[in-house]
Amino acid sequence: MNAPSDAEPPPTGLLGQARALLLRTMTFYRDDPRTAGWLRTRLERLSEPLRMAVTGRVKSGKSTLVNALVGAEIAPSDTEERTQVNTVFRYGDEPRITVHTPHGTQQHVCRGKLDPATIRDLQRWRPDEVARLVIETPSPGLQAITLIETPGVASTAVQETGRSALAQILSEADAVLYLTRQPQQTDVQFLHSVHELRVARRAPINTVLALSRADEVAAGDEDALETAERRAARYRQDPKIRSFTQHVIPVAGLCAQGASALDRQRFEALRGLATLDGTRIEDQLLSAERFTKATEPEGVDSGTRQTLLNELGLFGLRRALDLLARGVDEPTRLRDALLEESRIGVLQEAVHLQFVERQEALRARSVLMAVDMVLRAHPRPGSRQLRGELDRLLANAHEWDELRVLSGLWSGQLRLPHPLRQEAEQVLGARGPHPGVRLGAPPQAQPRELVERAGALARRWRALAADPLFDRAHRQAVRTVQRSCERLLLTLTGGQ
Secondary structure, X not given: XXXXXXXXXXXXXXXHXXXXXXXXXXXXXXXXXXXXXXXXXXXXXXXXXXEEEEEEEOOOOHHHHHHHHHOOOOOOOOOOOOOOOEEEEEEOOOOEEEEEOOOOOEEEEEEOOOOHHHHHHHOOOOOOOOOEEEEEEOOHHHOOEEEEEOOOEOOHHHHHHOXXXXXXXXXXXXXXXXXXXXXXXXXXXXXXXXXXXXXXXHOOOOEEEEEOOHHHHHHHOOOHHHHHHHHHHHHHOOHHHHOOOOEEEEOOHHHHHHHHOOOHHHHHHHHXXXXXXXXXXXXXXXXXXXXXHOOOOOOOOHHHHHHHHHHHHHHHHHHHHHHHHOOOOOHHHHHXXXXXXXXXXXXXXXXXXXXXXXXXXXXXXXHHHHHHHHHHHOOOOOOHHHHHHHHHHHHOOHHHHHHHHHHHHHHOOOOOOHHHHHHHHHHOOOOOOOHHHHOOOOOOOOHHHHHHHHHHHHHHHHHHHOOOOOOHHHHHHHHHHHHHHHHHHHHHOOOO
């Protein structure tokens, strides 16, 4: 293993140090082409957008939520189990579908357009025949993050081939969006498995739990999302859920997907339905069958009714008609209102704040997990130095502690008085990584003023850490803020 040149300064920051360790590990295993090649793919991914796995049990609404997050229908959905292979949705200058086989070959199926029927057929292939599909599209929603839709947990394809969603997530993803109607033992066991590796236990910072199909709670009535939000609040405080999940968010994926596809023709059909008096339309919306078989008003035929039901669901239909009755009179306004009702914006904001904005910490986590997996799977004489470097990085990865506390504050799992919360978020880097920004100093602040601010903040949070009224979780959070203040002070004083 070659030591860094004296002319090259040592890498700074957790990601820089993790990347340097990855390079040294690649050099150490250079005589093992398969292992070195696997590590090289992890290095190459550092120049690509963050990768988030969208996973959950079979028929948990993964394809629907992918479409809702992207704002376009690119993932085919069906009433039967559909996704048998990993499907990667990423940004590209033009639409393209590429098939990757387990043997390393690639085949471009089509260019210039995305045919849902083609994607649906390809997703039916067995994982031992198709390793993954890569769907490229110039959708703005994919510029900052790549989505990976996995086969469902306990999928028949997984059972038959042994290629579990767990293994694929550990190998492919930087972050995880896990979908469930409500957490069950299967979900908890799976997410605990995702965090069994040592690096994952040290940094449980990459998972958001979405209560998908939240519109089906309470029989899909108008209070369904409020009921689902109350459930989510309880799950956020559940110690089992909190141990591996940064946020629990209810979302009506079907409503969000349908709202994204709302055009003038669908809007006019909805406006026609809204001409019926409240009692008659409520009678139609008692069930899907009643709605599709209804004949009033005459201008909305059964085919249009089925399309609206498939795209919005009963909850989305109720909300759309209610909004029209309140005076929403333009397709764009109705679309925006339905998106807000679906809570997809809350989920998108959580993904942005906790994953995209803090992607360096997540990328460092992925790199160190890759190094750890290789050192455990292929131990050999002389690897002790690499193991020691890994241990040192894990022990000093304060960026992960910061992200975990920020996630707890954003999700409501941690509750501090408002002024303290604002100060904690600022110190932890929620408004930017620069020392002056973290300290809340004006742009023209002099170095001496920054040092004084850092010292004062460190003393205040050190005193708070001794407050006996804080429980263990909040005491740990306060100590993390205190360490961030002390690190800022060391940075500003050059370690003096």
